[in-house]
Amino acid sequence: MSRDLNRRDFLALLSAGTAGAGAGFWFGEALKHPVEQLIPALVPPEDLVPGIATWYASACTQCPAGCGILVKNREGRAKKIEGNPGHPVNQGGLCALGQAGLNLLYHPDRLLAPRRRSGARGAGQFQAAGWDEALAAIAQALAELRTQGRGASLSLISAPQTGHLDTLIHEVLAAFDSTRYGQHEAWGAGIAPLVQRKALGLQHAPRHDLAQARLVLSFGADFLASGDTPVHAARAYGQMRRGRPGQRGRLVQIEPRMSLTGANADLWLPVRPGSEGLVALGLGRALVAGGHYAGADGERWAQVLEPYTPALVARESGLTAGHVEALAAELAAGPALALAGGATTRYSNGLGNALAVEALNQLCGSLDRPGGVLGNPPPLLPAEAPVMDLTAWQTLIADARAGRVATLLFLDCNPLHELPPALGLREALDAVPLVVSLASLPDETSRFADWVLPLPSYLESWGDAAPRPGVGLRAAALAQPVVAPREGPRPAGDILLELARRAGTPLASPDYLAYLKNGWRSLHARRSDANAPADFDAFWNAALNAGVWGDGQAGTESPRWQPEAQDALDYRPARFAGGEADYPLVFQPYPSPNLHGASAAALPWLQELPDPLTGLAWGSWLEINPRTAAALGLAMGDIVLVESPAGRVEAPVLPYPAIHPALVAMPLGQGHEAFGRYAAGRGVNAAALVAPSTVEGTGALAWAATRVRLVKTGRRVKLKPRGKHDQALGRELFGSIPIKEL
């Protein structure tokens, strides 16, 4: 290089300097925080301070338990949900479903505008429509039905309603001359109402006093995970175990597949599926024979229970006679609380099983005493419509096929996914001229609707929830919007009131909030609680602030054994759909501890939450005893075709040590075709295997009364249980050294 700078070198140096300066400037820029904006409120909300959380009391309506919640709001956004410590049902606790309510509020697939079907039913093709257009079309159809005198052909099926929306639905239907209002829960109504009436003479569900129980004998009742009020039960269970110094309550679980409650038990006894009631009768016989029954009708009991000898019980249930004797001795030592639930009440012989369990409560002296079965006061808001059982659905389907259902409204429920497809609801909808679904997510039922009307989430709505009987007192929780509602959806109450107005039969209330306030005004007027403020506005504000109002225990019933129930105590072996030769295994679908709520599968937090017993998430699996699996040549992850007389699904095999060898089980909740991005196309619907038959002597669906067979597909997937190990591998769980060796 010469001393003289030639043109080429000059340009090179200039470029280097410029590039360096640019890079230096850019580097300085890159080190800075990006400039953020400071967005003022237009008009500040009076109870929100930026930077400080505001907590609102409300009610969770994702399941009918009706827990009270506190929702944390920062700068207008809901951030966290906790249990309301002042609510008698959950007492500050909250289940995973309640926590995941935020997922529903912020779900990316929420429905925000009314939709009109544009393709074939079930094709899932819709066009966005305006509210005016949608409401006008539906109101016109409803008005026509009324003027033609065909009001009875209007049917409304709702999610369980325990608040004033229930009475509003009833009144709106009445305005259209219809009384066809039913509530829908997964699997439909159980047999508990019949049992409590028949065995205990109760109008309302009894209260099982777990908290003070000495010994709990649970026949399949998974009260900790999937009972009616799991949070309430879990709190009482904690009290039973370690809330009383010096006395630890004991839990014995009798069920063929270990549930979460079974995993918590001191003793878990797997019995042959369907023989639970026989075990209860055998224990009763031992109590009476041992002279532990104090009642005057001892001889009659001895006579009734005579056939259920320890030998028979042992032979039929698979337990040893020693087990039966040891349990009977435990029972004889004092009162025990016997519970029936889960599959025990949903075999073909479920009614007999449940009656036998209640008889055990009578025989060990647990009725109407602390730590046993107590009565409950009537609910603050009695339900206007029963929860539909299988018979009610079959009637509706038959009516639809015969053209006696002109308009069908589904409110926030998804029976098309939750009921066994073999029932034929999907096909029956073809004969219904107008199907309307009110929903917040695009579920299966909405796919088959002609109109889909979007609902806000419960965190954006006014409402209330009165806990169902079973918690021992009359209470109601108020739900209030804890965030500004998203634009588009309208609350169910407002939609119904608007439909009634447009059809020419307006109700007195202009909107649902006014209706709700009126309802609470009448609750206030007939209050028995002397401490409640006498002025309604003060009362309303106090209830809104606390989130809940309790009105004492007036009208509490007393359970009394009904002697007629003794005649019904005969053990009949469970019968199953499908012959044993063709279908060698009994099938038991069970409510997943995580996905037991109707909306649960759509919520990603719950999908991600590993199942507490298997450690699996995001899918479906078939639980099978490792010995049975080995005999069939199946290993973990092998995909099998599960066939029942009613249907077939494919699922990977999970060897599960805590299941009876004659049984296979599958969690419910998955297998959605629609229902948002987190649920759609994930797992299979176990309900597809269930043959629709009733528990004998009731109208309830016997969901544990189907047999299946397994066919290898040759395909397999890698199942990845999270953090689970079901073997000790020779290690002691808790190391210990005798004091002498120390």
Add this chain to the structure above:
Amino acid sequence: MPGSGERLSPQGGSLAISPRTVAGPLRKSALLLAVGALGFGGGYGVNALWFDGAAPVQPISFSHKLHAGEHKLPCQHCHLYAERSPVAGVPPMSKCLGCHRQIATDSPEIQKLMAFWQRGEPVPWLKVHDLPDFTHFSHKRHVRAGLPCQSCHGPVESMDVLTRVAPMTMGWCLGCHRERAVRFGTDCWTCHK
């Protein structure tokens, strides 16, 4: 291949590449690099000196000098939450309108404000003072300790265009905490929770 016959050999006299031919381009590269580095430093310096973002151009040229200086409005008249919240709060639009429905309605800047209000849009102010998300700072504690706003924000009442005067770095925070012997003022967890 050109030159493939030539071999580097320590014994032989015919080295293919002489030191001179290597050093020439190397020197040139070094020079280029040096000029580039000089440019880099210059560019960075220009950025730091004149483009530090201490006084961003706001959507409406609001003057603190006019409001807080000449009209002597107390800071917390508009920054409502400084005494009870971690954030001081930017005044809600309704607050501005409270006065400016009547006052200075013919000013073009106020007309911009009215246009935002009529569209139902908030004014997208730019943050002048902003701490990283991993620091926890509370206005409430500092205001209640009797610290004047000016200690951190500078003589706001004399600024036509609001300008950041303090570096808002950790060393700057700690300097003050040490000087005033703030209780737990140098604990990590006081600011990094």
